[in-house]
Amino acid sequence: MHLEQQLTTAIQQAFQQALGLAVELSAIALQPTAKEFEGAYTFVTFSWSGRCQQRPEAVANQLGEWLKENSTLVVDFNVVKGFLNLVIGDRVWLTQLSAIGADANFGVAAPNGKKVVIEFSSPNTNKPLHLGHLRNNFLGHAMAGIMKATGHEVHKVNLVNDRGIHICKSMVAYQQYGQGETPETEALKGDHFVGKYYVKFDQVYKEQVAALTKALGDPVRAAKEAPSLLEAQQMLRKWEEGDKAVRALWEMMNGWVYQGFAATYQQLGITFDKTYYESETYLLGKKVVEEGLSLGVFRQEQDGSVWADLTEEGLDRKLVLRADGTSVYMTQDLGVADLRYADYHFDQLLYVVGNEQDYHFAVLFKLMQKLGRSYAPAMHHLSYGMVDLPTGKMKSREGTVVDxxxxxxxxxxxxxxxxxxxxxxxxxxxxxxxxxxxxxxxxxxxxxxxxxxxxxxxxxxxxxxxxxxxxxxxxxxxxxxxxxxxxxxxxxxxxxxxxxxxxxxxxxxxxxxxxxxxxxxxxxxxxxxxxxxxxxxxxxxxxxxxxxxxxxxxxxxxxxxxxxxxxxxxxxxxxxxxxxxxxxxxxxxxxxxxxx
RNA sequence: GGUUCCGUAGCUCAACUGGAUAGAGCAGCUGCCUUCUAAGCAGCAGGUUUCAGGUUCGAGCCCUGACGGAAUCACCA
The missing domain is CATH 1.10.730.10 (Isoleucyl-tRNA Synthetase; Domain 1)
Structure with a gap:
């Protein structure tokens, strides 16, 4: 049995025998003894003073005497105010060291039959990884190791964000300015090569917006109507329609990025048990939205958009499907959650995602609960803070990132x-x-x-x-x-x-x-x-x-x-x-x- | 503006979930390599834990209110 358990049990007996008090085991808490005092564990008696009708020192002294007399663990004690410091015999520590040495898997728990899915990394395929992504990857990978060592069956999954308007931006820029260049001709890692065009797009877009703002006198309209953006949106529609040329370009560019990522993951020492792609999962949530509508959890507006009203839960109204019937991020996550459960029947689902998405996950978990998903309480967001530079937040588009x-x-x-x-x-x-x-x-x-x-x-x-x-x-x-x-x-x-x-x-x-x-x-x-x-x-x-x-x-x-x-x-x-x-x-x- | 998170030594972080005189590292200063690896060790200096109240035997930690910073509240992801 664990030392601390033995000690708390002994203290329970000491209360009974020395002070005639029946005490629940769970009420006895030990803490490590502060460095400047002699002892290994400390029991604090202030809060027991009332129940014992004695001063804290007196309680501590009587418990200490009894323990020294009757416990094989406690060889000595000292009392400072209400702190009972217990000295554990060297023999006990040496026995423990022996046990630690004899146990080749010391510290590692036996399998507990609980299944944990950890989703992390989840890169976008339009740019290389930066320092912020590294924090995500390291956290996810470390959590996987730790959960495994505490007995869980762990599955590491990656959900690659391989579609969407941001990917199309790189594609548009490459189409116009790429001139047949490839990572090989430029001697660049694939993800960096593609990232170059993402930055290029943003430059061009900004110039266009500036010019258009002058011409129209309306910066908001200019931002929406810049030709490059319209092209990217057009490309996204074509992608969704399955246009052969667009899909081919998409696959080629993503292929370059994956080669680059593979090298980076290799150096990071990070692996996954399964990789999902958004291009294969982004439509899944639509069924969940229909289900939510029939359950009355969601409501459809005149224009066809579908919303969840969480104002009673202290959250907001949240869009789950656009008026044109296309998915938003939330739509997708609703569907992916079901997919995860179908794939793994997890006891815990851990999302390693930055704290900028705290609200998103609060909503997601609430929605899964309202949809009656039994696994909703098993979902958890491991939220982490951004890695900032002295100059502020890192922004890929503006090139202010630590690559x-x-x-x-x-x-x-x-x-x-x-x-x-x-x-x-x-x-x-x-x-x-x-x-x-x-x-x-x-x-x-x-x-x-x-x-x-x-x-x-x-x-x-x-x-x-x-x-x-x-x-x-x-x-x-x-x-x-x-x-x-x-x-x-x-x-x-x-x-x-x-x-x-x-x-x-x-x-x-x-x-x-x-x-x-x-x-x-x-x-x-x-x-x-x-x-x-x-x-x-x-x-x-x-x-x-x-x-x-x-x-x-x-x-x-x-x-x-x-x-x-x-x-x-x-x-x-x-x-x-x-x-x-x-x-x-x-x-x-x-x-x-x-x-x- | 609403919500959430953060605020500890010059800087980067701890503090065993409410316990004792708030601890480490970096930077600065002093020592220690003809005994096992000096990427280390010993020491000095550095603090009104942002501020003001409150609860408690006891508060960096809990409550209230300020102040400062961040995130979020999109038919973005």
Missing amino acids: ADQLMEEMVRTAAQHTQALGKIDSFSQEEAAALYSMLAMGALKYFLLRVEAKKRILFDPEASIDFQGHTGPSIQYTHARIAAILRKAKEQGIAYQEGGVADSLPLQPAEREVIMQLYAFPKKLQESAEGYSPAILAQYVFNLAKGYNKLYAALPILHEKDAALQLLRVQLSAAVARVIKKSMQLLGIAVPNKM
């Missing part, structure tokens, strides 16, 4: 410079070195984006490059490499260690105890991370673990320890830390090296 491919390239270069300057990997082949640079670059980037709580916006200053020192991915990766070196040497020196079988009668140094406690907290942190849909919790955890280990590393000899039993213990402890660091980072989507 993902370019950023990764720069970071790989920086990683290479750092590594070469330190000169610790001279024995590496070119390929090995390149793999390491990439691993470190991605570690820095991913950790940078994952360590911040999802809902907060991130400010990224392109002038100040992402660090490789301090509270960063590479510093955690470094800790792993350090331990790996120790373990290699231990083997060379013939120190035969098994991770289980830790001697339980050794005295522990504070640094060792601290690290064991941190290791022990891993499953709990993982659980919190999953329940809170928060990779940041795991990211913070693994940094603290690495920091705790580095402290130990600086304070105590490991292989140089003369006492064989202590030496063995420290090697075993090191091995366990390496394993948990590796696992945590892996769940976050970050690889760790054995040498750097």
